[in-house]
Amino acid sequence: MTKSPFRNVRVAGLLLLLLLAFLLDLSIGTIKIPLKEIFTVFFSPSTADPTWLFIIKGIRLPKACTAVLAGCGLSVGGLQMQTLFRNPLADPSILGITAGANLGVAAVMLAGGSMATFYAIKDLGVSGSWLIIGAGCLGSGVIMLLVLALSRRLRDNVMMLIVGIMLGSITLALVSIWQYFSDPEAVKDYLMWTFGSLGGVAGGQLSILAAVVVIGLIVALLSSKMLDALLLGENYARSMGLSARRARIIIICSTSLLAGSITAFCGPIGFVGIAVPHVARNLFNTASHRILIPACCLIGMILLLLCDVIAQLPGSQTVLPINIITSLVGSPLVITLLLRQKSINAW
Amino acid sequence: MKKISPFFSFAFVAVLCLTPFLSCRRRSGSKASEAVAGKDLSPAKSRIKYAHGFTIDYYDRYKEVKILNRAGDKMDTLDYLLLPAGASVPPGHPHAQVINIPVKSLIVMASLHIAQADFAGVADRITGLGTGQYVNSPVVREGLRTGRTRQVGIDANLNNELVIAMHPGVVMTMSNPDAAFGQYRTLMDAGVPVVPNAEWLETTPLGRAEWVKLIGALTDREEWVNRKFDSVAQLYQQLAGTGGGAAVKPSVIIGMPFKGTWYTPAGESYMAQFLRDAGAGYHWSNSKGTGSLPLSFESVAPEALTADFWLNVGYVDSKKDILAKDTRYGSFHAFRTGAVYNNNNRTNDLGSNDYWESGAVNPQLVLADLIRILHPGLLPADSLVYYKQLK
Numbered sequence A: 001m002t003k004s005p006f007r008n009v010r011v012a013g014l015l016l017l018l019l020l021a022f023l024l025d026l027s028i029g030t031i032k033i034p035l036k037e038i039f040t041v042f043f044s045p046s047t048a049d050p051t052w053l054f055i056i057k058g059i060r061l062p063k064a065c066t067a068v069l070a071g072c073g074l075s076v077g078g079l080q081m082q083t084l085f086r087n088p089l090a091d092p093s094i095l096g097i098t099a100g101a102n103l104g105v106a107a108v109m110l111a112g113g114s115m116a117t118f119y120a121i122k123d124l125g126v127s128g129s130w131l132i133i134g135a136g137c138l139g140s141g142v143i144m145l146l147v148l149a150l151s152r153r154l155r156d157n158v159m160m161l162i163v164g165i166m167l168g169s170i171t172l173a174l175v176s177i178w179q180y181f182s183d184p185e186a187v188k189d190y191l192m193w194t195f196g197s198l199g200g201v202a203g204g205q206l207s208i209l210a211a212v213v214v215i216g217l218i219v220a221l222l223s224s225k226m227l228d229a230l231l232l233g234e235n236y237a238r239s240m241g242l243s244a245r246r247a248r249i250i251i252i253c254s255t256s257l258l259a260g261s262i263t264a265f266c267g268p269i270g271f272v273g274i275a276v277p278h279v280a281r282n283l284f285n286t287a288s289h290r291i292l293i294p295a296c297c298l299i300g301m302i303l304l305l306l307c308d309v310i311a312q313l314p315g316s317q318t319v320l321p322i323n324i325i326t327s328l329v330g331s332p333l334v335i336t337l338l339l340r341q342k343s344i345n346a347w
Numbered sequence B: 001m002k003k004i005s006p007f008f009s010f011a012f013v014a015v016l017c018l019t020p021f022l023s024c025r026r027r028s029g030s031k032a033s034e035a036v037a038g039k040d041l042s043p044a045k046s047r048i049k050y051a052h053g054f055t056i057d058y059y060d061r062y063k064e065v066k067i068l069n070r071a072g073d074k075m076d077t078l079d080y081l082l083l084p085a086g087a088s089v090p091p092g093h094p095h096a097q098v099i100n101i102p103v104k105s106l107i108v109m110a111s112l113h114i115a116q117a118d119f120a121g122v123a124d125r126i127t128g129l130g131t132g133q134y135v136n137s138p139v140v141r142e143g144l145r146t147g148r149t150r151q152v153g154i155d156a157n158l159n160n161e162l163v164i165a166m167h168p169g170v171v172m173t174m175s176n177p178d179a180a181f182g183q184y185r186t187l188m189d190a191g192v193p194v195v196p197n198a199e200w201l202e203t204t205p206l207g208r209a210e211w212v213k214l215i216g217a218l219t220d221r222e223e224w225v226n227r228k229f230d231s232v233a234q235l236y237q238q239l240a241g242t243g244g245g246a247a248v249k250p251s252v253i254i255g256m257p258f259k260g261t262w263y264t265p266a267g268e269s270y271m272a273q274f275l276r277d278a279g280a281g282y283h284w285s286n287s288k289g290t291g292s293l294p295l296s297f298e299s300v301a302p303e304a305l306t307a308d309f310w311l312n313v314g315y316v317d318s319k320k321d322i323l324a325k326d327t328r329y330g331s332f333h334a335f336r337t338g339a340v341y342n343n344n345n346r347t348n349d350l351g352s353n354d355y356w357e358s359g360a361v362n363p364q365l366v367l368a369d370l371i372r373i374l375h376p377g378l379l380p381a382d383s384l385v386y387y388k389q390l391k
Helices: A004-027 A035-043 A050-084 A097-111 A115-123 A128-153 A157-180 A184-194 A204-222 A224-231 A234-239 A244-266 A272-284 A289-311 A322-341 B006-022 B111-119 B138-146 B160-166 B181-189 B205-209 B212-218 B222-244 B270-277 B297-306 B319-325 B327-331 B333-337 B363-374
Strands: B054-058 B063-071 B074-084 B097-101 B106-108 B126-129 B170-173 B194-196 B251-254 B261-265 B292-296 B309-311 B340-342
Touching: A004 A035, A004 A050, A004 A272, A004 A289, A035 A050, A050 A204, A050 A224, A050 A244, A050 A272, A050 A289, A050 B297, A050 B327, A097 A128, A097 A157, A097 A184, A097 A244, A128 A157, A128 A244, A157 A244, A204 A224, A204 A244, A204 A289, A224 A234, A224 A244, A224 A289, A234 A244, A272 A289, A272 A322, A289 A322, B054 B212, B063 B194, B063 B212, B074 B194, B097 B194, B097 B212, B106 B111, B111 B126, B111 B212, B111 B222, B126 B138, B126 B160, B160 B181, B170 B181, B181 B194, B205 B222, B205 B270, B205 B363, B212 B222, B222 B270, B222 B363, B251 B261, B251 B270, B251 B297, B261 B270, B261 B297, B270 B363, B292 B297, B309 B333, B309 B363, B319 B327, B327 B333
Parallel strands: B074 B097, B106 B126, B106 B170, B170 B194, B251 B309, B309 B340
Antiparallel strands: B054 B063, B063 B074, B261 B292
């Protein structure tokens, strides 16, 4: 633990960066709002301009909060998968859980494309964005149950990895079939959804997303010892008295909650899950998940907030989809890190 | 090859034989394009006034239709020769597709093509349809039921074999004239003429509606179509004079954001023209572009919060539906005052909205709706056709 002062400095630095990124995300957008007014909105809302109040509290704050939640959840999900499969390329989508969310959403948006079905579903009393979110959660939940059922029969994590990838491609193939037979307008709507967005989550949805992500994160933190043991190999973990199978189930549950809910609410957001764990290991130079999990949270939040700022294309009237920015910004970042590091040594 | 009814071929040959005798007095001094041959090929000629996407020229024994595609300062043209069956193809048009007129069977890809055919009184000639999912026309729905009209699939799902076997007089597609026309190559190679109906690229409501003249020319029903269209245009102009001249211009927002992006009509789009003619104050009226602007929710928010009217809200049917999409929309001024109108009044049991079908050829009805919404009292009271207020 000789490194701990260093570590504290880094944590403090990241916290500061997080605060700055959050403020930056709140203060930058199409409409120019002076920084002073942003504080007015929060500290004396009665005197604030109502339009600015709406923009800050109704649009920018929920978006920033969604970025924070998604940043945490996807990064930690990615870390768990990379450890479970001891594979640097693993990310939260590797088990097919996000593909499951895709399938659920496609089922609503594409089958729903025929308006008759859409109205039929509406008669059930679910409508609007809840319908899409519910379908996404249901889709990822079904795939998760399937993964869990299979994982009870598979002894090896490598086999689990392959099965997960296979499930993902089956699911995406189903989505493709659905797209192939759907109307161009419905396909376009679905395509819009796959671009990912942080701006569509607000109000009650945000609270539910927050609750699910927090539960997923708590499970992840509780499982950090298992993750540490798994890093040393399943046989070692077993000799430590750890049931590899139970560990696997807990980790899969946690990742499913995180990735499934975030994908259902925001659409697929790629890259964060794969990149952030590498950055965290690089920065903290440790394999201990008690440190890596919070570190992933911090870095993931900062990365997604900054990506959201870039997606605003400051000064323009348009926003770019977040999924494009995460890859566009994240990939060069990871390449740079790898060039500096020369080898991946976390496993 | 296409089947040609014996009677028709006979009549045509007869006309051809008589032509030299009957037209002799006009022969000298008359321009080729003006020459009238006996029973004129098309006594009523369509002149295109509002649309920019196509032209029709009348010649002695044929009509020439050009579908134009302007991209910046470049222009691409698709050339079609409309000939009576059996007539020889005039020289000098190496790239033209030949269409035998009058077209007796049509395959169409979009519901508004159905509306155009309905307008021209030839909806019963629609033998094929991309998909039967979005149809309002009773004639075509009956055709689908009896099997007179078949579904042939759209885009990548287009069943080429079926289309070729059906021997349609023409296939009307929705595609952009320059984009992905290659997918229809098989059909054209098989001798099936394919015409892109690019009315959606027009920038004015009357320009969009004027594409009915294309079907008019294809089916030799110019006289009927022109008369109807002229009255539509005249009514529209009158209404535009009334609406556009209104002293107060209530502010309007259009559409609804999806996942943080708000697509709103650009200033040169036909929707923006509708709003100008209806006497609405539209914030993006002077923006560039003929499609829609992908704006961030935030950049529309200042307008949305204060606008007097909220129109074309999409797939919602009540204020409750709007809140189910996103509770933030409840803060909009128009939502609180109840001035939310959607264009889905004529949605049928299949969930298909007639605004996109017959609305496209009845811009005068759409405009009257808009004026009645925005300026109550300016027109004689009447119920709305395509629009309804959301409760």
